[in-house]
Amino acid sequence: KEENYTGAFIAMEAKTGKIITMVSYPNYSLSTFSSQISYDEWNKILHDPRRPLNNKTISGEYPPGSTFKPFTSFAFLESGLDPKMQMFDNGYYQIGKWKWRAWKRGGHGYVDMKKAIVESVNPYFYKYSDEYGYEGIVKVAKDFGFGQETGIDVSGEKKGILPTPEWKKKTYNQGWFKGDTINMSIGQGYVLTSPIQIAEAYAILANRGVAYKPHVVDYLERDGKKEYIKPEVLHRVNYPASYYKVMNDALISVVNLKDGTVKALRTPGLEIAAKSGSAQNSRYENTHAWVAGYFPAENPKIVFTVLLEGAGGGGSVAGPVAKKFIDKYLEYYGKEI
Incomplete structure (x- = not known):
């Protein structure tokens, strides 16, 4: 059941950052800490495997999976790839004896950039990341805020990891392999x-x-006056408008398409742009x-991000969790969309 999942949800105004x-779930009652807490209560919270003391929205660090693919795609466009260029996916990409497989047995057939995003076709990203290299992916990802703090006004934010050969050498004393680039291309x-980094990156796409x-x-109060x-x-x-x-x-x-991975978000009268990931x-x-x-896709007002751990x-x-938020938002603010 959804209430048993752990994870994070963020919704943000696209054009203000609000x-x-x-x-972040699970959480804990603030009243628990309003007075003296027993050793047993503290020990229970501290050793809860669901980590309720960790604010997963800003401090949780996770592989982004396929939510990273739009930014890899920008790198391909920067490298000169025609988005209408097709490659044939037979179910895997191979270098020597190594095979990186598609999630769909037998592959997705002929694939261009749009289909690669819609159906989350991994071999498309394997092929072109291997061809173009890691540098472009790292540059685009950095431009969209990966590997750095967003600066949100909540303490405890972590910056995640945007790997490079220098980082890997320093961290593991190992060289960078083609497989590292291939794996990075799909997050x-x-x-x-x-989650806040993903929300910020998609806000940049939206804007x-x-x-x-x-x-x-929302505001600070000084001398009885509110400063908003x-x-x-x-x-x-700064990338070309055509990329966006x-x-x-x-x-x-x-x-919207029948083979799209987030059909659960379909909402009559509202066009939504989204990407799923299974990391x-x-x-x-x-x-x-x-x-x-x-959403709305052509003049975005709201950006949303859902992460469910191990779900x-x-x-x-x-997808259904995000849909519940969208439905409730429309219930309250639908006339403003």
Whole structure:
């Protein structure tokens, strides 16, 4: 059941960075700490395997899985790949004796960039990341905020990991292999990110390159007067408008097309752009489930991110959680969309 999942949810105004909802689960009652806490109570919280003391929204570090693919795609576009260029996916990509497989047995057939995003076709990313190298992926990912703090006004934020050969040499005293690039291209391997980073990255996509600083605090009060927090532009991500158009179209199709992975988000009268992710990890038997996106797709107002730890498929598990938020948001603010 959904209430048994652990994880995080974030919803943010795309054009201001204002956080409207931020949930880390499981949590604990603040009243527990309002007076003296018993040793047994503290020990129970401290050793709870679900880590309730960890704010998963900003401090949780997870492989992003396929939610990372739009940024890998930007790197391919920067390297000169025509988004309409097709490759044939027979179910795996092979280098020597090593094979990296698609999730779909037998492969996806002929695939261009849009289909690679819509159906989450891993061999497409394996092939072109191997061809173009890691440098472009790292540059784009850094531009979209991976491997660095967003600067949100909540303490405890972690910056995750955006791996490079230098990082791997320093951390593990090992060289960089083709497999490292291939794994990074689909948001696996050494890449780690927080839910707030994913929300910020998708906000930049939604804003066609404008990065706002996320904030929880609405205003500060000084001498009885409220000083409202103004939207703060952190930086601008300068890629051609055509890149954003290609990706926006693909992310809309992830929801709308019959082979899209987040059909659960379909909402009459509202066009939603989104991407799911199912990220392998060593701590859980099942994958982490991700969904990230924004709406309305052509003039985005809200960005959302769902992470469920070890819950399984992103589209099938995290998608319905995001849908509940969207339905409730429309119930309250639908006339403003």
